[in-house]
Amino acid sequence: MSARASFALVAAAIVAAAAVPWSDGPLRRLAGGEGDGPEPRFDVAIDSHELRSLARSLSNDTTYAVDASNERPLVQGNLKAAGQLYLARQLPLQDRRQADVVLGYRAGRVIEIAPR
Amino acid sequence: MIAGVLVSNLLFAGVGYALLWRTLRGRTWTSRLSWAGVALLLGAGSVGTAVFFAAISGARATLAVAVACSAALIGVGLLFRFDIPERATNGISRIQAALFGVVAGVCLLGVVGGFRSSPWLDDAWGIWLPKGLALWHHGLDERLFVPNGIYVTFGVPDYPLWWSIVTSLDVQASVGGLDVRVMSAQLAVLVAAFVGAVARLLWGVVRPAPLAVGLLLLVLSPELWRQVQGGVADLALAIYVALFALALAAWAIEGAKWWLLVAAIAGASAVQIKTEGLGEVLIAGLVAVAFVPRARRAGVGIATGIAAAAALPWLGWQLAHDVPSRSPLGDWVDRSYLAERSERLGPTLEDLASRSLDPRSWLLLVPLAIALAGIGFIRDRRLAWLAPVVGLVLGFVFLVWAYWANPDPIGFLLSTSAYRTVDPLVLTSAVAIPLLLDRLLR
Numbered sequence: 001m002s003a004r005a006s007f008a009l010v011a012a013a014i015v016a017a018a019a020v021p022w023s024d025g026p027l028r029r030l031a032g033g034e035g036d037g038p039e040p041r042f043d044v045a046i047d048s049h050e051l052r053s054l055a056r057s058l059s060n061d062t063t064y065a066v067d068a069s070n071e072r073p074l075v076q077g078n079l080k081a082a083g084q085l086y087l088a089r090q091l092p093l094q095d096r097r098q099a100d101v102v103l104g105y106r107a108g109r110v111i112e113i114a115p116r
Numbered sequence: 117m118i119a120g121v122l123v124s125n126l127l128f129a130g131v132g133y134a135l136l137w138r139t140l141r142g143r144t145w146t147s148r149l150s151w152a153g154v155a156l157l158l159g160a161g162s163v164g165t166a167v168f169f170a171a172i173s174g175a176r177a178t179l180a181v182a183v184a185c186s187a188a189l190i191g192v193g194l195l196f197r198f199d200i201p202e203r204a205t206n207g208i209s210r211i212q213a214a215l216f217g218v219v220a221g222v223c224l225l226g227v228v229g230g231f232r233s234s235p236w237l238d239d240a241w242g243i244w245l246p247k248g249l250a251l252w253h254h255g256l257d258e259r260l261f262v263p264n265g266i267y268v269t270f271g272v273p274d275y276p277l278w279w280s281i282v283t284s285l286d287v288q289a290s291v292g293g294l295d296v297r298v299m300s301a302q303l304a305v306l307v308a309a310f311v312g313a314v315a316r317l318l319w320g321v322v323r324p325a326p327l328a329v330g331l332l333l334l335v336l337s338p339e340l341w342r343q344v345q346g347g348v349a350d351l352a353l354a355i356y357v358a359l360f361a362l363a364l365a366a367w368a369i370e371g372a373k374w375w376l377l378v379a380a381i382a383g384a385s386a387v388q389i390k391t392e393g394l395g396e397v398l399i400a401g402l403v404a405v406a407f408v409p410r411a412r413r414a415g416v417g418i419a420t421g422i423a424a425a426a427a428l429p430w431l432g433w434q435l436a437h438d439v440p441s442r443s444p445l446g447d448w449v450d451r452s453y454l455a456e457r458s459e460r461l462g463p464t465l466e467d468l469a470s471r472s473l474d475p476r477s478w479l480l481l482v483p484l485a486i487a488l489a490g491i492g493f494i495r496d497r498r499l500a501w502l503a504p505v506v507g508l509v510l511g512f513v514f515l516v517w518a519y520w521a522n523p524d525p526i527g528f529l530l531s532t533s534a535y536r537t538v539d540p541l542v543l544t545s546a547v548a549i550p551l552l553l554d555r556l557l558r
Contacts, residue, residue, distance in 0.1 A: 002210075003208045003209065003213035006214045007214065007216055009217065010213075010214045010217030011220040011221035014217075014221025015221050030222065031229045031232070032231070033232075036233055038293070038294070040234060040238075043238065078242075080242075080268060081243070084249075084270065085241060085242070089253045091259065091267060092260075094267065094268055095266070098266075
């Protein structure tokens, strides 16, 4: 067996070992295990589909504010990040009174609580 | 998303190959293909840096701007021609080839894992990528990038934006909407490119067995792929710092000007990724100046100077916009400030040392590099053997100082970042091991 064949055989064997469906070894974890979806791993429940839909419906440079003052800091932090991630075309304001749109958080859902 | 990341990286590799085009002319396609990792890293580094500079100049960090920057870089790259000898080895045994097969197989799986993983680090999807998306839609808009009391601005406003820009380009090149897996996918591609680049650059400079050992220890380190799946920017920084150090070491050994170009691009890229990149590049440059032959010091100085100067546009923008630093430089040299916080030193030293040396995370990369250098010094009584040790110690001291001067609670700071801030030390050790081992076995 040539050196090239040896190289290819070992590399292929490693890849094949990870592809065995019932294995749960380090190689399978290296290949991403069961795999994740396209959403972030939020620390709290946040429905990103609603944020995606909001991002599509709001025009560029629309100002928004997230009113989550009654929520835990972890929720507030995740909402801030989720807004900056999904509503990147819009502009986040600190004061809800000056914002075109005010968003709230109810049981994992980000909803519009003040009309445009 | 897969196509988007591939398109971005083809663009990066294209820019890198343009730089190598005249040099590799006349070589076989297999030989040219073996330079893919080098081309990708040089291309990603220079395109990300050029788009960052364009953003600082007022442009939005769009795919169109990236293409324009790439076209300009390709035009410049095609002017260069370097003398890189086609190095031959005395052949490679089947066992050595099998070891490289393990490296390739693990990297392939790591890339698959990167494309299938949503980053576990909240900074990745909560700060780095949103900044890149804002640069795409609004440019470097001070309403979003400078704390102002009116708009909700991004955290860590003093961090450079290369990683944000590169991952944003991946998103822009993708169809089907925002997918945060681009971050781990891009990092996996960079890591695989790094492994390929180190193999290519050291092929023939060191013998196959020491090279295989160094690369195996790196790719079999559990922490490497855990961080890839986290989308950790520190790993991207470590790649370019290690490449910078490797290029300077190779310049010292071979004296080919090609290495200075690699060093300048890698160093200039490193300073665009994280704030500490500048300090780490300067330390590597300083150590190289101290240890390289006198006739090659000027080359080290030029490459390090170019890299350091590349930090100026971002520093200038911050200065012009009063961007607050999380850890002002004044605190680093304020003796009374540091004395009041001396209790931070013990836990910092302990945590950083255990992260660097923990065999369960990074196998034995750092201790092995130190041990090999020590054995070489004892055997030959030549100071050059100690260059990696001095570099690692200074890099370690730099990190300790950074944690010492930082205002955040030390327990929180160490637990959330020490595992990744040591990455440049670890990856630099990984590239030093083949060089040290090869010379030790001669």
